[in-house]
Amino acid sequence: MASVNILISSVILTVIFVATITDGETTSKKKENKDRKQFSFTEKQRYDGWFNNLAHPNWGAIDSHMTRKTPPAYSDGVYMLAGQDRPSPRKLSQLFMKGDDGQRSAKNRSALLAFFGQVVSSEVVMASESGCPIEVHRIEIEKCDEMYDPECQGGKSIPFHRAGYDRKTGQSPNNPREQLNRVTSWIDGSFIYSTSEAWINAMRSFENGTLLSDASGKLPVKNTMRVPLFNNPVPNVLRTLSPERLFLLGDPRSNQNPALLSFGNPLLSHGTTWWRARCVRKKGTTPDWPTRAVPES
Numbered sequence: 001m002a003s004v005n006i007l008i009s010s011v012i013l014t015v016i017f018v019a020t021i022t023d024g025e026t027t028s029k030k031k032e033n034k035d036r037k038q039f040s041f042t043e044k045q046r047y048d049g050w051f052n053n054l055a056h057p058n059w060g061a062i063d064s065h066m067t068r069k070t071p072p073a074y075s076d077g078v079y080m081l082a083g084q085d086r087p088s089p090r091k092l093s094q095l096f097m098k099g100d101d102g103q104r105s106a107k108n109r110s111a112l113l114a115f116f117g118q119v120v121s122s123e124v125v126m127a128s129e130s131g132c133p134i135e136v137h138r139i140e141i142e143k144c145d146e147m148y149d150p151e152c153q154g155g156k157s158i159p160f161h162r163a164g165y166d167r168k169t170g171q172s173p174n175n176p177r178e179q180l181n182r183v184t185s186w187i188d189g190s191f192i193y194s195t196s197e198a199w200i201n202a203m204r205s206f207e208n209g210t211l212l213s214d215a216s217g218k219l220p221v222k223n224t225m226r227v228p229l230f231n232n233p234v235p236n237v238l239r240t241l242s243p244e245r246l247f248l249l250g251d252p253r254s255n256q257n258p259a260l261l262s263f264g265n266p267l268l269s270h271g272t273t274w275w276r277a278r279c280v281r282k283k284g285t286t287p288d289w290p291t292r293a294v295p296e297s
């Protein structure tokens with residue numbers, strides 16, 4: 001009730017206020033209004049997904065629960081893995097996906113489609129990264145698996161880390177474990193521009209409203225400022241290599257494979273070119289370009 005009262009009084013106040021300013025509006029007041037419009041106090045869409053929907057400002061924000069379309073089916077109803085008695089993912093993968101190399105797609109699709117799909121999913125979901133502490137499970141390997149058990153020793157498995165979750169959930173059947181989305185669920189360019197102000201600031205040149213580019217003007221730059229991109233140990237050298245060899249984009253997973261990285265680059269260049277064009281159109285001359293802003297979605 002109190003909030004309704006506040007709402008009504010603010011509507012009345014706004015009406016009075018508008019009536020006052022329209023009354024004797026001078027040129028300076030007009031300018032003032034224009035400024036007020038330009039620098040409105042309405043919350044702006046943020047990198048972390050807040051305020052895209054002003055009626056539901058937290059919708060799609062990072063660290064929201066993943067949406068469930070069906071009830072959870074944990075084996076204990078709370079948090080334990082289901083399907084321990086079902087065939088292992090490796091077995092299913094061998095059954096369904098194994099085939100001769102070099103066969104073309106029946107629908108003439110190329111690998112581009114798969115990697116574009118990865119970009120789109122990375123843009124809206126990041127939920128399979130392990131939580132802390134790490135919960136390790138095993139994916140069973142059949143004896144004599146051609147890749148994981150070529151010497152037929154048996155008892156082999158692939159380690160599997162369970163996804164991170166909201167620590168306030170998973171304590172009782174009334175409150176089963178809920179996984180979190182660590183990026184915005186909006187298609188707002190978070191794959192390219194990240195979900196945090198600090199991260200995107202590391203990518204900015206703070207000159208002419210542009211992002212950092214290398215000596216020849218190319219994007220993206222290497223991660224010399226050591227932004228926390230995922231940098232898993234490299235299997236063939238058995239250790240972690242320098243994070244500075246990675247390319248810096250908004251998504252920590254962007255260096256995972258060359259195809260994914262290749263997608264990030266044109267998107268980044270396109271976004272930047274589009275932004276430059278918009279600045280020129282808005283401001284006319286380049287020296288006036290804002291030094292901090294980057295494109296909003």
Ligand SMILES: *[C@@H]1O[C@H](CO)[C@@H](O)[C@H](O)[C@H]1NC(C)=O
Nearest residue numbers: 103104105106107108109110
């Ligand atoms: C795929 O490409 C081949 C050769 O160009 C063509 O004969 C075939 O009709 C195409 N298939 C589909 C589903 O478009």
Ligand SMILES: *[C@@H]1O[C@H](CO)[C@@H](O)[C@H](O)[C@H]1NC(C)=O
Nearest residue numbers: 205206207208209210286287
């Ligand atoms: C910013 O714009 C000025 C004038 O166009 C130019 O001389 C300068 O090199 C630009 N700086 C960057 C980082 O692009």
